Each structure stands twice: as C-alpha cells, then as structure tokens.
Amino acid sequence: MFEIKFFGWIRNEVGVSKLTMSERTVIETLEEIIKTYPQIDKTHLMNSILFINKKPIIGKKRLTMILKDGDELAILSPVSGG
Amino acid sequence: MFGFNGKIARINLTDGTVQNYPMTEESYELYLGGKTLAAKIIYDAFKDKVEALSDENILVITTSPLTGSTSPCSSRFNISTISPLTGLLISSNCGGSFGLHLKKAGYDAFIISGKSPEPVVIDIENQVITVKCAKHLWGKNTSEAQELLGAKNRGKLVIGIAGEHLVRYAAVISEERAAGRGGVGAVFGYKNLKGIVASGQFSTEMFDKESFKKHNVKWIKQLKSHPLTGKQLPLYGTAGLVSMMNYRNLLATKNYSSGQFDDFEKISGETLAEDHLVKNKGCVTCPIQCGRQVKAFGKVVKGPELETLGLLGSNLLNNDMESIIRLNHLCDEYGIDTITFGSTIGFAMELSEKGMWDNGLKFGDSTSLEILVEKTSKREGIGNELAEGTKRLSEKYGGKDFAIHVKGLETAAYEPRSAQGMGLGYATSNRGGCHLNGGYLVVLEGLGLNVSGKTTRGKAAYTIMFQDMMEAVSSAGSCLFTTYAMLPSFLVEKPNNIMVRLINGAIPQFGGLVGFIKNKTWLMHFNLASVLPHPYSIRLITGYKMTIGRFLETGERVYNLERIVNIRQGLKGTDDTLPKRLLKELQRSDDSNSVVKLDEMLGTYYKIRGWDANGIPTQKTLKRLKLVKDK
Numbered sequence: 108m109f110e111i112k113f114f115g116w117i118r119n120e121v122g123v124s125k126l127t128m129s130e131r132t133v134i135e136t137l138e139e140i141i142k143t144y145p146q147i148d149k150t151h152l153m154n155s156i157l158f159i160n161k162k163p164i165i166g167k168k169r170l171t172m173i174l175k176d177g178d179e180l181a182i183l184s185p186v187s188g189g
Numbered sequence: 190m191f192g193f194n195g196k197i198a199r200i201n202l203t204d205g206t207v208q209n210y211p212m213t214e215e216s217y218e219l220y221l222g223g224k225t226l227a228a229k230i231i232y233d234a235f236k237d238k239v240e241a242l243s244d245e246n247i248l249v250i251t252t253s254p255l256t257g258s259t260s261p262c263s264s265r266f267n268i269s270t271i272s273p274l275t276g277l278l279i280s281s282n283c284g285g286s287f288g289l290h291l292k293k294a295g296y297d298a299f300i301i302s303g304k305s306p307e308p309v310v311i312d313i314e315n316q317v318i319t320v321k322c323a324k325h326l327w328g329k330n331t332s333e334a335q336e337l338l339g340a341k342n343r344g345k346l347v348i349g350i351a352g353e354h355l356v357r358y359a360a361v362i363s364e365e366r367a368a369g370r371g372g373v374g375a376v377f378g379y380k381n382l383k384g385i386v387a388s389g390q391f392s393t394e395m396f397d398k399e400s401f402k403k404h405n406v407k408w409i410k411q412l413k414s415h416p417l418t419g420k421q422l423p424l425y426g427t428a429g430l431v432s433m434m435n436y437r438n439l440l441a442t443k444n445y446s447s448g449q450f451d452d453f454e455k456i457s458g459e460t461l462a463e464d465h466l467v468k469n470k471g472c473v474t475c476p477i478q479c480g481r482q483v484k485a486f487g488k489v490v491k492g493p494e495l496e497t498l499g500l501l502g503s504n505l506l507n508n509d510m511e512s513i514i515r516l517n518h519l520c521d522e523y524g525i526d527t528i529t530f531g532s533t534i535g536f537a538m539e540l541s542e543k544g545m546w547d548n549g550l551k552f553g554d555s556t557s558l559e560i561l562v563e564k565t566s567k568r569e570g571i572g573n574e575l576a577e578g579t580k581r582l583s584e585k586y587g588g589k590d591f592a593i594h595v596k597g598l599e600t601a602a603y604e605p606r607s608a609q610g611m612g613l614g615y616a617t618s619n620r621g622g623c624h625l626n627g628g629y630l631v632v633l634e635g636l637g638l639n640v641s642g643k644t645t646r647g648k649a650a651y652t653i654m655f656q657d658m659m660e661a662v663s664s665a666g667s668c669l670f671t672t673y674a675m676l677p678s679f680l681v682e683k684p685n686n687i688m689v690r691l692i693n694g695a696i697p698q699f700g701g702l703v704g705f706i707k708n709k710t711w712l713m714h715f716n717l718a719s720v721l722p723h724p725y726s727i728r729l730i731t732g733y734k735m736t737i738g739r740f741l742e743t744g745e746r747v748y749n750l751e752r753i754v755n756i757r758q759g760l761k762g763t764d765d766t767l768p769k770r771l772l773k774e775l776q777r778s779d780d781s782n783s784v785v786k787l788d789e790m791l792g793t794y795y796k797i798r799g800w801d802a803n804g805i806p807t808q809k810t811l812k813r814l815k816l817v818k819d820k
Binding site for chain 1: 416417420421422424425426427429430432433436437449454457459463479494495496624625629632636637638639669670673676681682683684685686687690
C-alpha cells in the first residue's frame with residue numbers, strides 16, 4: 108500500500124487529509140480519487156502539483172509513474188503569502 | 190490637493206510642542222506615502238549617522254494616497270525610524286484600522302522627535318494633537334493598554350513591556366496586528382511613548398470618484414476570483430504555505446540547517462484550519478481576509494502567520510501547534526517580533542548544542558519558551574541577552590557562520606538555498622533579512638509559479654523589478670498580497686500544462702529584457718489596470734499622471750533613497766551578503782547546487798540597479814530618479 112496526502116485547496120475539496128491505495132500508476136490513482144470523491148473539481152486535481160517521496164514530478168510522464176508499497180504521493184495546490 | 194490631507198505634524202516629545210511639517214505637492218507626487226514618504230523625511234532630517242536609541246532619532250508614521258479610500262486592502266500604515274537592531278533605516282508596516290483613523294484625523298503623517306521625560310500617549314483627533322500622561326499604562330501588556338486607552342471606534346497602537354525595556358526587536362501592536370520588524374517598539378520605549386490614539390471625521394477629495402468606484406469593483410472582483418487571493422489565502426491564511434514550502438525545501442528548519450521539517454504537518458495551515466480555526470479575520474477594506482481567529486488553551490486568539498509557524502515551529506523543531514499559538518499570543522502581548530525572537534532562540538539553541546553557550550535551550554524542547562518570552566521582554570536572566578538579537582549574540586558567543594541574519598535583521602521563514610532569487614533578495618534588501626523588502630521572488634520559485642529556484646539566470650533583474658514593485662505598492666498604501674493577483678490565473682492553476690511549463694522555463698531567459706527596460710520606464714507610460722491596478726487607482730484618487738512606468742520608478746526611487754540613508758548610517762556593499770551557512774553549506778548532501786550562489790548574481794544586480802561595484806548608487810542613477818538635481 109502507498110499513502111496519498113492532500114494539501115491546500117485540493118484537501119478542502121476532497122475533505123480528507125490522507126488515503127491509502129494499492130500499487131498503481133499516478134493517473135489510475137487520480138482517477139480513483141475522482142471516482143471516490145465526485146465533489147472534487149477534476150480539473151483542479153489533474154492540474155495539481157505532485158511529489159512522490161518528496162521529489163516533484165511534472166509533465167505528462169508523471170501520469171505513468173508507478174506508485175509502489177511504502178511510497179508517498181503528495182498532492183498540493185499553489186500557494187502564496189508573506 | 191486630491192487624495193491627501195496635505196498636512197503633516199511634527200511632535201517634539203521633549204517639550205510637547207507641535208508644528209506643521211512642510212511638504213510640497215511635488216514631494217507628495219514623487220514619494221506618494223507610506224515607507225517612501227517616510228524615507229524622504231528621514232533623509233532630510235539628518236546630515237550624519239544617527240543612533241537608534243537617542244534623542245535625535247525620529248519616528249515617522251505615514252499613511253498613503255489609497256488610505257481612506259475604499260481601495261481593497263488599503264487601511265495599512267507605516268512606521269519608519271532608525272532601527273535599534275540594525276542601525277539602518279527600518280520601515281515596519283501594519284494592517285488593522287489605525288491607518289484609516291489617522292487619515293480621518295486630518296493628517297497624512299506625523300513625525301515624533303525628542304524624548305518625553307515621562308510615559309505619554311499622543312492623542313490625535315480632528316487635527317488636534319495632545320500629549321497625555323501615560324504613567325498608568327506603563328508596564329501593561331498590549332491588549333490591556335489598548336483597552337485602557339478607551340473608545341473602541343478609535344485607531345490605537347501601543348507598545349508592550351518589551352518596548353519599555355528596549356528589546357531591540359520590540360514591536361508596535363495595533364488591535365491584533367503588529368508593526369513587528371526592526372525594533373520600532375524599542376524606539377517608542379526610548380522616547381517614553383506608550384502609544385498613539387487617532388480618530389476624526391476628515392475625508393480627502395478624490396480626483397475622479399465615479400471612475401474610481403468602477404475601477405474598484407473590478408479590482409475587488411479580480412482579487413476574489415484569483416486562486417491565490419480568492420481561494421488559498423481565505424482558506425488557509427499565510428499558514429497555508431507551510432506544506433508547499435516543506436516540499437519545495439523552503440521551510441527554515443533547525444536554525445536554517447535544512448529546508449524540510451519531518452513534523453511539518455503538525456504545524457501546517459491545514460492543521461490550523463481543521464483543528465483550531467474559529468473564523469477568518471482581516472483588515473478594514475480587505476476582501477482577502479487572511480487573518481485567523483483560532484481556539485487554543487481555552488481561548489480564542491489570533492492565529493499564527495506563516496513566519497511565526499516557521500520561526501517558532503520548524504526552526505526550533507517545535508511540532509506543537511498549541512505551543513506556537515500560545516507563543517504567538519504572548520509575543521503580541523509583550524510586544525515582540527515573532528520572527529526575530531524565533532530566529533534568535535534557534536541560534537541560541539545551536540550555540541547550546543555546540544557547547545558554545547550553556548543556556549539550557551534545546552531543539553525540540555518547547556517547555557521553556559513561554560517563560561523566555563517574558564524574560565526576554567523584561568530583560569531578565571538570559572532574556573537580557575536574547576533581547577539583543579542574533580547578530581549581537583554571535584559577536585559575544587561566536588557562531589557567525591550560522592547566525593542567520595542579514596545586516597542585523599533575522600531572515601524570514603523562507604530558506605533560500607532552494608530559491609536563488611529569494612537569496613539575492615535577502616542579501617540586498619535595505620531592511621536586512623526581509624523577504625518582502627527583498628522582492629519575494631520565491632513566489633515565482635515554486636510557490637505560486639514553478640520557475641526553477643536553482644537557476645541564477647535572470648534572477649537579478651526580476652529581483653529588482655519585484656523589489657521596486659513591492660516598494661511602490663507599499664507606498665501606495667496597499668497590502669503587498671494584492672500583487673499576487675497579478676500572476677495570471679492559468680499559470681497558477683495549471684502548472685503541468687505544456688504551455689505553462691514552457692513559460693515557467695522561459696521566464697529566467699527574459700531577465701535580460703526585464704533589466705533592459707528597467708531604466709526605460711517611459712516605455713511603460715500607460716496603465717493596464719487589469720494587470721496592475723495600483724497606479725490607476727492612484728491616478729484616479731490624486732489626479733497625478735501615474736502610469737505603470739512611473740509607479741515602478743517611484744519604487745526604484747525609494748529603493749535608492751533608502752540605500753543612501755543606509756550608506757549614511759554606515760552600510761557597505763560587503764554587507765550585501767548572507768551567512769556562510771547559506772552560501773557554503775549544502776542544504777542537501779545529494780545536491781551540490783543547494784547553496785545560494787550570490788556571487789553569480791550580485792554584480793549583475795548592482796549593474797542593473799545603476800550602482801557601482803561597491804553597491805553605491807551612481808550620480809547618474811540618482812539624477813535619473815530625481816534624488817539629486819542637475820547643477
């Protein structure tokens with residue numbers, strides 16, 4: 108199992124802070140989240156900022172990356188402040 | 190005169206006299222208000238270096254053209270003086286409602302000189318200024334002192350016990366907001382000035398009221414619909430940055446030895462919102478409402494901002510949110526800056542860990558911190574040493590390599606080794622280690638946008654542009670957070686889009702162009718209110734021919750003027766640097782680039798600024814900015 112953590116307004120839309128799932132790709136993970144939490148804005152989730160084990164993953168290739176047991180997928184939205 | 194009262198008072202606390210301070214309309218147009226107008230007044234006030242804690246030093250409290258209008262986020266005011274912490278010019282900006290009340294009292298600004306023989310408060314009502322005895326307020330904390338000052342519908346600001354004891358980073362508190370940085374509260378304390386109350390019914394004339402109203406509606410709509418100012422900040426406040434900063438290696442941790450804190454989730458904005466938030470609370474005229482009211486230790490109190498969560502949390506390895514909320518509350522009550530206090534404690538903890546100062550402090554142990562707020566504020570025991578700040582501690586105990594300050598001012602919670610532009614901003618900021626005066630380029634480097642924080646390319650030009658813009662926005666009287674809505678929403682919301690990735694990648698490449706047009710502001714003699722609403726607002730309020738170009742030039746003018754004041758105070762180009770930890774120690778052992786490469790940026794920065802190799806503005810630059818006249 109791997110862990111998914113939500114931060115920022117994505118977390119507010121999903122309504123949970125963490126989930127666990129069994130091994131699958133990033134795109135399969137996002138699709139499963141959309142299926143389980145239909146209230147989430149699909150565009151927001153697909154455009155969110157992703158980190159696997161605290162390393163940023165960007166671009167189209169991020170979607171095919173495989174999440175394995177013990178991994179952490181962090182899903183964040185952009186921020187600013189002061 | 191539109192947009193201003195056209196009246197500035199000079200109050201001499203030594204003899205209690207009040208005089209009008211002359212200011213030409215030309216100066217109002219060149220310097221606008223806020224910290225920029227204050228810099229002009231301080232520049233003109235002295236010929237030589239001035240000691241911060243001396244009778245000669247002055248406090249300049251200013252409003253701005255947008256103050257008193259209904260512009261969004263425009264109720265702020267500014268306090269400038271010579272800082273007891275840095276010895277340089279400090280400007281400390283504060284929200285709440287005091288700025289609005291001061292403008293309604295019939296003044297644009299006032300200058301406080303001399304030293305009262307006994308504790309006093311200044312009362313300003315409808316252009317009548319009275320200096321009143323405040324012996325009964327001396328020794329009171331900030332909430333009690335404000336309560337004792339009476340009527341709720343007046344603007345108030347006070348110092349706490351820390352200011353009375355000349356703690357070098359004592360703050361001035363107004364309602365629950367703080368003019369925190371640089372020790373303006375200690376200058377109040379030195380002058381025996383406990384606080385100021387202001388109110389009145391004056392209102393300033395507006396040049397084009399109808400167009401202003403229409404423009405304002407659009408501006409507020411823009412702020413409310415933008416993902417950062419309309420969603421993220423209202424939802425989580427500035428505390429909402431903690432998580433992203435941690436993932437981006439930007440969260441100051443263990444006295445800046447790392448950019449990531451294992452327990453960041455316990456001190457995050459999400460945790461604050463889910464476990465403690467009672468309601469949002471913002472300044473007057475603010476549609477963003479980033480302030481927090483939170484419940485903790487059986488009370489409803491002001492929630493901690495990002496800086497406090499970083500400096501009193503991750504930087505001390507303190508993962509206890511309740512403890513941070515309590516410390517934040519105590520710092521406000523005693524009137525001390527949470528950033529410098531947290532950073533100084535972090536440095537003291539590392540000195541203790543390394544056996545360089547036996548002070549009993551330990552990373553991860555928050556049990557003694559609450560009593561330290563009191564001891565520091567009263568200068569008791571080790572608190573007397575902590576009250577001096579990081580730089581002075583390092584001069585006594587050593588550890589200059591890991592004493593995290595710039596020019597004597599402790600840096601904010603942004604760890605710059607993963608954000609080169611932020612590193613350059615800290616190093617060159619006139620205030621010292623200030624993220625906002627430093628330009629806040631980190632907003633592009635992984636927070637709002639996804640421009641690489643590792644590259645130094647183009648960063649000098651962008652840092653200058655952002656520094657000047659922040660300066661101009663501040664002088665207008667607007668909250669700096671309004672600038673975030675300038676970032677196009679699609680760039681913020683779609684970081685994985687191929688076009689957005691290309692733009693993020695291209696931004697550093699355009700640094701040369703940004704640098705090139707900096708000195709050619711005539712190319713920007715137009716307004717684009719949907720992108721940068723501030724200059725158009727100023728134009729509609731004051732009637733001045735304000736454009737984007739002139740607006741940025743105002744910011745540049747004052748960045749140079751502050752620099753000149755600082756040079757007079759003894760600043761040298763070699764002070765534009767960072768602690769060795771940030772320049773030489775790798776932030777991450779697996780990344781040989783994880784240091785601030787200041788050498789790659791500073792020379793270009795000086796060149797684009799029009800400064801010589803020693804960081805001194807050239808005569809040509811000063812003439813272009815109308816800071817010296819042609820002979």
